[in-house]
Amino acid sequence: MAARIIDGHGFAAGLRARVAEGAEALKARIGRAPGLAVVLVGEDPASQVYVGAKGKATREAGMAGTEYRLPAETEQDSLLALIARLNADPAVDGILVQLPLPAQIDAQAVIDAIDPDKDVDGFHALNVGRLGIGLDGFVPCTPLGCLMLLKAELGDLSGLDAVVIGRSNIVGKPMAQLLLAESATVTIAHSRTRDLPALCRRADIVVAAVGRPLMVKGDWLKPGATVIDVGINRVAGAEPGKTRLVGDVDFDSARAVAGAITPVPRGVGPMTIAVLLRNTLVSACRRHGQPIPA
Numbered sequence: 001m002a003a004r005i006i007d008g009h010g011f012a013a014g015l016r017a018r019v020a021e022g023a024e025a026l027k028a029r030i031g032r033a034p035g036l037a038v039v040l041v042g043e044d045p046a047s048q049v050y051v052g053a054k055g056k057a058t059r060e061a062g063m064a065g066t067e068y069r070l071p072a073e074t075e076q077d078s079l080l081a082l083i084a085r086l087n088a089d090p091a092v093d094g095i096l097v098q099l100p101l102p103a104q105i106d107a108q109a110v111i112d113a114i115d116p117d118k119d120v121d122g123f124h125a126l127n128v129g130r131l132g133i134g135l136d137g138f139v140p141c142t143p144l145g146c147l148m149l150l151k152a153e154l155g156d157l158s159g160l161d162a163v164v165i166g167r168s169n170i171v172g173k174p175m176a177q178l179l180l181a182e183s184a185t186v187t188i189a190h191s192r193t194r195d196l197p198a199l200c201r202r203a204d205i206v207v208a209a210v211g212r213p214l215m216v217k218g219d220w221l222k223p224g225a226t227v228i229d230v231g232i233n234r235v236a237g238a239e240p241g242k243t244r245l246v247g248d249v250d251f252d253s254a255r256a257v258a259g260a261i262t263p264v265p266r267g268v269g270p271m272t273i274a275v276l277l278r279n280t281l282v283s284a285c286r287r288h289g290q291p292i293p294a
């Protein structure tokens with residue numbers, strides 16, 4: 001039987017609607033909408049699309065979304081000065097600096113200049129540490145979105161075997177931490193891992209965050225496993241000159257074996273922005289001592 005398709009697009013739409021309700025209720029109490037500042041340095045085409053989408057989604061959720069677009073040659077000091085202004089601005093609840101940054105800028109120095117309590121991307125070293133020791137903080141949006149989909153699909157994750165393929169700071173590592181906090185038994189795989197197919201075959205949950213098109217095949221999976229495909233890879237399409245998006249999982253072969261699977265597109269992708277909006281709402285609630293909506 002073919003796997004259930006996990007509808008990330010639909011789940012994200014529901015989450016965005018709940019965030020919009022929460023933002024409206026908070027505005028009624030504190031007299032202003034939650035605010036997100038998104039900073040882009042340079043003209044990377046993909047980053048421009050992401051930043052535009054984040055700003056638009058923020059405003060659609062009834063929040064104040066402001067985009068700051070700086071030239072590619074911006075020096076680190078002027079970016080740090082902007083961050084300092086946003087840190088001090090009481091109307092800004094969330095600050096996001098779109099990565100990658102140009103080579104003259106030290107990305108971690110910029111991230112660590114963000115007020116950790118406005119770091120809605122969850123990349124600040126303090127938030128990374130908070131996640132590691134189980135304190136409230138901000139968790140990176142993509143892995144938190146994956147966890148929401150997994151819990152909606154499976155309920156209690158306790159005792160399940162999970163393999164996370166990829167150990168990046170933005171996806172793989174925080175994903176592993178989140179699964180561990182849910183009492184899953186977690187293995188983190190990477191480019192040096194030996195016999196990855198055999199490792200995956202033991203897993204109840206496989207999260208693929210690699211950036212290699214269609215790498216995970218159906219015969220790597222335990223029958224009935226839940227598969228979360230984080231990958232976004234642009235490959236040649238069927239017609240000359242056309243491209244299409246595929247994940248890190250070979251969807252057709254995986255679907256025949258898995259119990260449930262996220263598609264690409266309309267799987268994990270839409271969750272990232274929805275969770276960013278949620279993190280911004282949570283920040284605004286915390287900063288005003290208001291209860292955080294469910």
Ligand code: NDP
Nearest residue numbers: 142166167168171190191209210211230231232268269272
């Ligand atoms: P990175 O390139 O930072 O990390 C990729 C990881 O995959 C590394 O840990 C690397 O191992 C590992 N890897 C590479 N090749 C192999 C292999 N052959 N076998 C096992 N592991 C391997 O990528 P990101 O984490 O930033 O992103 C991963 C994917 O997720 C990309 O396709 C990206 O586009 C997508 N993405 C999607 C998002 C969304 O919103 N849906 C958000 C963020 C990312 P090593 O560390 O040893 O090099």
